[in-house]
Amino acid sequence: MSEDFTLYKDLFEYAPIGILRSTPDGRLTDVNPTLARMLGYESAEESIASIKNTISDLYVDPSHREQLIRMTLKQDHLLNFESRFYRKDGSAMDCLIHVRIARGKDGSVKYLEGFIQDISEQKLISKALTESETRYRSVFENTGSATVIVEQDMTILLANTGFQKLTGYSKEEIEGRMKWPAIIAYPKDLERMMAYHFKRRKFSENVPLEYEFILSDRQGNRKNVFVRVDMIAGTECSVASILDISSLKKARRSLRESESKLVGIVEAFEGFIYVCSANYRISFMNRALKQFIGKDKTGDLCYQAIYRLNSPCDWCGKKQVLAGETVKTEFRRPVDKRWCYAVSSPVFDIDESVMGQQTVIIDIHERKQAELATKEKDAFLRKENMRLRSALKDSHHFSNIIGKSLAMRQVYEMVLRSSATDANVIIYGESGTGKELVARAIHDMSERSGKRFVPVNCGAIPRELMESEFFGYRKGGFTGADRDKPGFFDQAAGGTLFLDELGEISEEMQVKLLRVLEGGGYIPIGGLESCKPDARIIAATNRNFAELVRQGRIREDFFYRIHIIPIYMPPLCERREDIPLLADHFLKKYDPSGLAKFGSHELNLLHNHDWPGNVRELENTVQRYLSLNSLDFPGDQCRCRPVIPAPLPDIGQDARGQLQDTVRNYEKKYIAEILEQCQWNRTKAAALLGIGRKTLYLKIKHLGIRQHS
Known part of the structure; x- marks a missing residue:
């Protein structure tokens, strides 16, 4: 139904004749733009507002409205009712009215629809013909539409300027010489219009006054036209007004095509x-x-x-x-x-x-189900994430990582976050801090945990073999390649590729890895087709990557592709509260009997050591302790010499001062001797004294101890 309304509305808006609708009691409800223009108004809304919605105000003779209603109701429709309408400027317009009744389902009259044609021109033409040829000619020439007067033998007697423009013929070629069939394009139209021509002169009742046909102008262009033909009273001549409706026809065709397309779309x-x-x-x-x-x-x-x-x-x-x-x-x-x-x-x-x-x-059932499943999964992951975070607050370890310090809890937080995504991760930290353990924890907690975790030590691969190791090769790709060999990316398909010591990769290899990271894939040595791997990259380095970029040893674009989620592993000296946990873990690892224990003195020594080798050094130290029953640190020579405390000062009768001063002097002398013995290595001295390095610094400053040159 919506398409019918659209079609009706377009025809109402673009019809070449005036159309109005009114209720039986005379209330004007609608006017189309053509009628508004006939009456001299800018728009239909202006005409309705001016007429004040009462159609009787439109009639020069209001009684015509009453007469029209009576005749229409009697005949159920009315044709060729002539009357006069007021224009906006107060002048009168002769018009021909055709009326159609729209009834409701109960048979009552809903509204009357009138089709109005301005016949002022025809009236003027008829009047002019009876008054004088000269005056008639003047009016005839100034009519808006193309108009001709046709004699009984079909010769065009008169043609106005509009007709000349429409057909392209001159007045001399038309008047008295051309017969109107010359402008008919199709034989079918010609046969029909000739029949109308002769029947009209026999006063046949079934001859239409208005119809359409295809006109052919002088250049052979064909135009859709609408014609109205009337006999001139008392003569055998007829007057025809012709209107070019080619644009309207084109609009109708476009509308029908649009309708057909729309119907096709709707049905498909x-x-x-x-x-x-x-x-x-x-x-x-x-x-x-x-x-x-x-x-x-x-x-x-x-x-x-x-x-x-x-x-x-x-x-x-x-x-x-x-x-x-x-x-x-x-x-x-x-x-x-x-x-x-x-x-x-x-x-x-x-x-x-x-x-x-x-x-x-x-x-949208499948999409919605997937969406709901995703939301449910997200909710579960959030709950699981909260549970893990809550458990981590009091936990001493996370996956295979040992530690409960604040620095390690921050690492655990980053592991949780990065395991929930598939973005590339880079782990920074000194050698021996446990970067690979963090990488494995991320893999084990991610959705890729069901696939392989492939660790690669980039520093241990010769440069000439790096491409074949990463991308593999095909049989026959080079001398000795007697079979296909999968590369690291193939081995890690669907899983995680851990690149340790990433700073050792050459710039040439960085370019090739960058292409893989950007989605361009790689071609195995000896291969023809590009492979696009599905492997997550987790990298690790003990070097300052930003500094390597500044030095030009690491490409900037490669750095930004790798450095998406950075995780910083703290050295062991920055998380000393984890040393007892780690030491106990390694004791249990290498002494399953559980008999070996560290005393407070040993734990104090472990706590105060600098641990340049980090967790790896601690593990080796514990393993050496269990093997040799001796706690020593590689390179610490002062451990091999006994520490001889300074003798107590004489505090006999001659001793002066308070006890506090005596203790202070003794402490200063004792600490100074230990520092000299350790060659002012504050870390070693603090370990011998059984105090923290920071505490030793404060005592040196407080007691005013200075190194002798």
């Missing part, structure tokens, strides 16, 4: 489309909906026919649609519980009021 659409009135009655259903229901349910209630409900759907949004809004929503279809997406739009009447609702339904 896999979703459901239907139109219903304000009272829920279906007026249109597309083919897909008919097939779904099993038959055409036009005229039925939409909620019953489509959704098998006893009342309107909750998601319908009828109220908003009737208010002129478009409503979009998702809902589950009651029939089969499938998720659907609906767009309901208003359908407007010619007077811009909403007369119904058009609804488009798309099945």
Whole structure:
């Protein structure tokens, strides 16, 4: 129905004759632009406002309106009723009125529709012909439309300027010489119009006054025209007014083509489309909906026919649609519980009021199920993440990583975050801090945990073999390649590739890895087809990558592809509170009996050591302790010499001062001797004294101890 309204509205707007609609009691409801222009108004709205909605005000003789109503109701329609309308400037327009009655279902008259033709020109022509040829000619020439007077033998007696422009012929070529069949393009039209010509002169009643035909001008161009023909009273001549409607015809054709395309789209659409009135009655259903229901349910209630409900759907949004809004929503279809997406739009009447609702339904069940599953998974992961975070607060280890210090809890936090994504990770830290353990923890907690974790020590691969190791090669790719060999990327497919000591990779290899990281893939040595790996990259380095970029040893674009999620592993000296946990862990690892223990003195020594080798050095120290029953640190020579404490000062009768001063002097002398013995290595001295390095610094400053040059 919406397409019919659109077609009617376009015809109403672009019709070449005036159209008005009024109620039986005389209230004017609508005027088309053509009639408004006839009456001298800029728009239809201006004409209605000026006439004040009372059609009787339009008539020069209001009694004509009453006469027209009586005749129309008697005949049920009225043709060729002549009257006069007032124009905007107060002048009168002669018009020919055709009236059609629109009735309701009960037979009552809903409105009258009048088709108005301005015949002022024809009236003037007729009048001019009777008064004088000269005066008639003047009026004839100044008519707006193409007009001719045709004699009984079909010769064109007179032709105005409009006709000359329409056909391209001159006045000399037309008047008295040309017969009107010369401008008829098609024989079919010619036969029909010649029959009209002769019947009209026999006063036959069934000869139409108005019709269309195809006109051919002097250049052979064909035009769609609308013609009105009347006999001139008392003569055998007829006057014809011709209007070029080619643009209107073109618009109609475009409209029909658009309608055909729209119908094709609607019928090919896999979703459901239907139109219903304000009272829920279906007026249109597309083919897909008919097939779904099993038959055409036009005229039925939409909620019953489509959704098998006893009342309107909750998601319908009828109220908003009737208010002129478009409503979009998702809902589950009651029939089969499938998720659907609906767009309901208003359908407007010619007077811009909403007369119904058009609804488009798309099945989104699979997408919605996936969306809900994703949300459910996200909720589960959030809960699991919160549980892990809560557990980490009191935990001494995370995966295979030992430690509960603040620095390590920050590392655990980054492991949790990075395991929830698939972005590249780079782990910074000194040698021996456990970078590979962190990489494995990220892999084990990620969605790739079911696939391989492939560790690669980039510094241990010769440069000439690096490409074949990473990308593999095909049989026959080079001398000695007697079989296909998968590379690291192939081995880590679907899993994680851990690149340790990444700073050792050459610039040439950086370029090739960069292409892989940017999605360009790689070609194995001896291969022809490009491979695009699905492997997550986790890199590690004990070097300052930013400094290597500044030095030009690492490409900047390669750095930014790798440096997406950075994790910084603290050295062991910055998380000394974890040393007892680590020491206990390694004792249990290398002494399954559990008999070996560290005393407070040993733990104090372990706590105060600098640990340049970090966790790896601590593990080796514990292993050496269990093997040799001796706690010593590589390179610490002062451990081999006994420490001889300084003798106590004499505090006999001659001793002066307070006890506090005596203790202070002794402490200063004792600490100074230990520092000299350790060659002022504050770390070693603090270990011998059994105090922290920071505490030793404070005592040196507080006691004023200075190194002798």
